[in-house]
Amino acid sequence: xxxxxxxxxxxxxxxxxxxxxxxxxxxxxxxxxxxxxxxxxxxxxxxxxxxxxxxxxxxxxxxxxxxxxxxxxxxxxxxxxxxxxxxxxxxxxxxxxxxxxxxxxxxxxxxxxxxxxxxxxxxxxxxxxxxxxxxxxxxxxxxxxxxxxxxxxxxxxxxxxxxxxxxxxxxxxxxxxxxxxxxxxxxxxxxxxxxxxxxxxxxxxxxxxxxxxxxxxxxxxxxxxxxxxxxxxxxxxxxxxxxxxxxxxxxxxxxxxxxxxxxxxxxxxxxxxxxxxxxxxxxxxxxxxxxxxxxxxxxxxxxxxxxxxxxxxxxxxxxxxxxxxxxxxxxxxxxxxxxxxxxxxxxxxxxxxxxxxxxxxxxxxxxxxxxxxxxxxxxxxxxxxxxxxxxxxxxxxxxxxxxxxxxxxxxxxxxxxxxxxxxxxxxxxxxxxxxxxxxxxxxxxxx
Amino acid sequence: xxxxxxxxxxxxxxxxxxxxxxxxxxxxxxxxxxxxxxxxxxxxxxxxxxxxxxxxxxxxxxxxxxxxxxxxxxxxxxxxxxxxxxxxxxxxxxxxxxxxxxxxxxxxxxxxxxxxxxxxxxxxxxxxxxxxxxxxxxxxxxxxxxxxxxxxxxxxxxxxxxxxxxxxxxxxxxxxxxxxxxxxxxxxxxxxxxxxxxxxxxxxxxxxxxxxxxxxxxxxxxxxxxxxxxxxxxxxxxxxxxxxxxxxxxxx
Ligand SMILES: Nc1ncnc2c1ncn2[C@@H]1O[C@H](COP(=O)(O)OP(=O)(O)OP(=O)(O)O)[C@@H](O)[C@H]1O
Ligand SMILES: [Mg+2]
Numbered sequence: 220x221x222x223x224x225x226x227x228x229x230x231x232x233x234x235x236x237x238x239x240x241x242x243x244x245x246x247x248x249x250x251x252x253x254x255x256x257x258x259x260x261x262x263x264x265x266x267x268x269x270x271x272x273x274x275x276x277x278x279x280x281x282x283x284x285x286x287x288x289x290x291x292x293x294x295x296x297x298x299x300x301x302x303x304x305x306x307x308x309x310x311x312x313x314x315x316x317x318x319x320x321x322x323x324x325x326x327x328x329x330x331x332x333x334x335x336x337x338x339x340x341x342x343x344x345x346x347x348x349x350x351x352x353x354x355x356x357x358x359x360x361x362x363x364x365x366x367x368x369x370x371x372x373x374x375x376x377x378x379x380x381x382x383x384x385x386x387x388x389x390x391x392x393x394x395x396x397x398x399x400x401x402x403x404x405x406x407x408x409x410x411x412x413x414x415x416x417x418x419x420x421x422x423x424x425x426x427x428x429x430x431x432x433x434x435x436x437x438x439x440x441x442x443x444x445x446x447x448x449x450x451x452x453x454x455x456x457x458x459x460x461x462x463x464x465x466x467x468x469x470x471x472x473x474x475x476x477x478x479x480x481x482x483x484x485x486x487x488x489x490x491x492x493x494x495x496x497x498x499x500x501x502x503x504x505x506x507x508x509x510x511x512x513x514x515x516x517x518x519x520x521x522x523x524x525x526x527x528x529x530x531x532x533x534x535x536x537x538x539x540x541x542x543x544x545x546x547x548x549x550x551x552x553x554x555x556x557x558x559x560x561x562x563x564x565x566x567x568x569x570x571x572x573x574x575x576x577x578x579x580x581x582x583x584x585x586x587x588x589x590x591x592x593x594x595x596x597x598x599x600x601x602x603x604x605x606x607x608x609x610x611x612x613x614x615x616x617x618x619x620x621x622x623x624x625x626x627x628x629x630x631x632x633x634x635x636x637x638x639x640x641x642x643x644x645x646x647x648x649x650x651x652x653x654x655x656x657x658x659x660x661x662x663x664x665x666x
Numbered sequence: 667x668x669x670x671x672x673x674x675x676x677x678x679x680x681x682x683x684x685x686x687x688x689x690x691x692x693x694x695x696x697x698x699x700x701x702x703x704x705x706x707x708x709x710x711x712x713x714x715x716x717x718x719x720x721x722x723x724x725x726x727x728x729x730x731x732x733x734x735x736x737x738x739x740x741x742x743x744x745x746x747x748x749x750x751x752x753x754x755x756x757x758x759x760x761x762x763x764x765x766x767x768x769x770x771x772x773x774x775x776x777x778x779x780x781x782x783x784x785x786x787x788x789x790x791x792x793x794x795x796x797x798x799x800x801x802x803x804x805x806x807x808x809x810x811x812x813x814x815x816x817x818x819x820x821x822x823x824x825x826x827x828x829x830x831x832x833x834x835x836x837x838x839x840x841x842x843x844x845x846x847x848x849x850x851x852x853x854x855x856x857x858x859x860x861x862x863x864x865x866x867x868x869x870x871x872x873x874x875x876x877x878x879x880x881x882x883x884x885x886x887x888x889x890x891x892x893x894x895x896x897x898x899x900x901x902x903x904x905x906x907x908x909x910x911x912x913x914x915x916x917x918x
Contacts, residue, residue, distance in 0.1 A: 612720065617757045620717045621767075621827065622745035622775035631770065635761025635810075 325411030340391025362475030405435025480506030854879030
């Protein structure tokens, strides 16, 4: 309450509903005693800060206090109908031979998931079961110290219901991608709090694809998801996320990563869904020689608000990071990119680069870009750049002069613009899925 | 009988400044017209206005293409009806593969004309044939449109598009600039293959040499936003000797 009190802010209706919701849900939430204490602590942290608003620097452009008018009740466990609706939406999103794991309304759905006979070195466990077990890896599950910093992550800790815990053993190279699908079944308006943990031991490889979709249109829902990653020495994780939630959704998702020596993370995000979204990543370099490539694209239209915020912490020497972020904005949409790179005094020879580009298709669309470099070491190479503007009229005319009607010419240029980030996806099937998600946006903005 | 292209008293402004001051030109099908004229006389402006480039304000006159009001059409409509401009400065389009671009353009035009799409094998064969004729390597077709192409390669790519799209009115804006001697010959042969009784060409150039390859029926001298003189192909040779002084009013 301290912050709320010091800022003189009344608790909003949404905050009150969250407090009541937490109290009511607490007895049913999975977890042994230690977990319950953790939840209570986390909720306390959340309450102290409340929903972030524009005077909270890290949430400056995404005033959740104003944007999230109500807190929806936690989704009930999916019934037969919910599972059927979920199943129907899965087919068009099938991802080659990937191992599918499906969360429906925040609960792992074993009926729709492929949890059997994992490859040697791959372990898959439902989060609810892991939390309930005596030896729950609570320390690993928590994304310290971000838990204490970000109120929405605290809220996730307090209310998390289910997810998947993925462990890959030393030097195990899992060729088959894991496809984690979050489905909001669209029964009643509801909220989902999911958390997953991915741990790669030294030398392990994994390809992980996350996807967010809805089983019905126009039913409001709120997603608060967290994905915690730990990459051991020399591990490699190829991560892609396609967020195509319904326009009636709010999606706040957190990625919290720790990288060991020479670990490599390639991560791609595409946001085209949800009326309001925030994708925040806390990436911590804890081992030297580690390397992160993040590519992201926001494809927004109508009155969508999409915020991608990346916080990179270079704490050790010799690591590199590349951030490429693009946005295509139609209608009155607003895209936010915040990129903070901290280079600590020990982190000599850090090579960190960040580039953002936005295309505004209308005069009403808005793009905000806030790069922040905090550099405390002297022998580093860091840079950032940012541009925004309309589609190039010269290119557009060239295409039209060759016979492409305006919408097709625009689509071709947008696809090219977005394609440069999608190119970075290593897996052919995943890359194709991302291209299709981008194509769905292009089709939708024309209708 | 009216020509395929009838430009009557065309006046065009760019950013409040009049560039074309009442230009008239008539081109019949089957004919090749050359336009020559000093830098800044408005040749590219004319070609852009015919293709429908935004940013030009037509303040007077009219342009008819096969009897229809060309200026009322969107650029893509003009293309589908058979107007093609080979640009003086073709743009680079990173991220759009040349093959995808060619195919989308061709099919968009066919669709607009109510024709069916070309099948992949048909299309591939067509591109390969034309590219082979123009000495365009296959690997260039895999790159982004004009990305990293040399000046001459870009020009050849324009001729490739023209040959593939088979327009009825070809406007070539300095197709010869940047081409080496061999490329000039090859590109000109590509253009000549397209000459037909149903097709007209407007060739803008600074050099008489191009007209040795693409022999025009009519040569026009353009200066200060107007056609100042028209004649046969010998007019180009005359200009080579005398320059433009008599048309620009400058001392020789
Ligand atoms: N967008 C523009 N803004 C201002 N002036 C322009 C613009 N485009 C063309 N002009 C002017 O119009 C005049 C005609 O230009 P244009 O490019 O048509 O000449 P050109 O005959 O093609 O010349 P060149 O032989 O050098 O290619 C020039 O004086 C040029 O500066
Ligand atoms: Mg010119």
